[in-house]
Amino acid sequence: MDVKTIIRTSAIIYAEEAKSISSKTIQRKIIESVFVENENKQLTVYEIISETERIFSLSFSYEEIHSLINNQKTKSFHVQMTGNNAEQALISLSNERFQFLKNKKVENNFDNFIQIFIERFNYTTTKKNVENIIQKYLYELLNTNIKLYSKIIKPTPEKNEITIDSTIFDRDEIQIINDFLTWEDTEKNKALFKIIPKSLK
The missing domain is CATH 1.10.10.10 (Winged helix-like DNA-binding domain superfamily/Winged helix DNA-binding domain)
Structure with a gap:
């Protein structure tokens, strides 16, 4: 995907x-x-x-x-x-x-939130690079969930803890991701909250 x-x-x-x-x-x-x-x-x-x-x-x-x-x-x-x-x-x-x-x-389209974020924060790297970093982070988070779902959908799995491999991001990328996560925007926070792993029956 x-x-x-x-x-x-x-x-x-x-x-x-x-x-x-x-x-x-x-x-x-x-x-x-x-x-x-x-x-x-x-x-x-x-x-x-x-x-x-x-x-x-x-x-x-x-x-x-x-x-x-x-x-x-x-x-x-x-x-x-x-x-x-x-x-x-x-x-x-x-x-x-x-x-x-x-x-x-x-309503939950992260492309919109990312573009607003880019306009409000000035980075030495390009706007496209900032967009790619945040999308990469969201992809890792969401793809982990989809993979977990595929295990839950099929035979009963053992419990899995969802984690993000921080080794795939360098220090500058982590700073950008943290800025995006801590950026005070109510609608962005609502959308982000919805993709944070929830308990699964």
């Missing part, structure tokens, strides 16, 4: 505040992310499987996807039958759910 995709996807996975996130919720949110990325284009179950593998390098079975989509409690998905064969059914997000997640994607 590339940096841009994983940062965008974080806004969806953490769209609703919760003290804990179950493995089924993570699975559903990852599937929802596929539809937000493709502007809610209809897909079959097998196409969803292909997209989750391509985007997230996660493998779901037909039964897992089918069960999540037909869970009446969530009401996230719209299913259009195109014949008697359920495998040919066309799936999308409900309009209400799509708009909610799309708005969250914009």
Whole structure:
């Protein structure tokens, strides 16, 4: 998963505040992310499987996807039958759910926060380099979470502590990251809080 995709996807996975996130919720949110990325284009179950593998390098079975989509409690998905064969059914997000997640994607868009931060802080390095450093940091944080999710989704894992490998950043980069983290901006802090690891059921 590339940096841009994983940062965008974080806004969806953490769209609703919760003290804990179950493995089924993570699975559903990852599937929802596929539809937000493709502007809610209809897909079959097998196409969803292909997209989750391509985007997230996660493998779901037909039964897992089918069960999540037909869970009446969530009401996230719209299913259009195109014949008697359920495998040919066309799936999308409900309009209400799509708009909610799309708005969250914009609201939690770190690209906006990074650009404001760059304008307020003067560094000897280039603006592009500052942007790359912060994106790299967010990527490491978020990618660690996605990898942890992939372990939770599949057979019950041992408990994992999420850490960021500080050896990949030099002293100047760490200073920029710390400046970004301690920068007093309410909306940035809200978005950042949502991607901090939460307890997982």
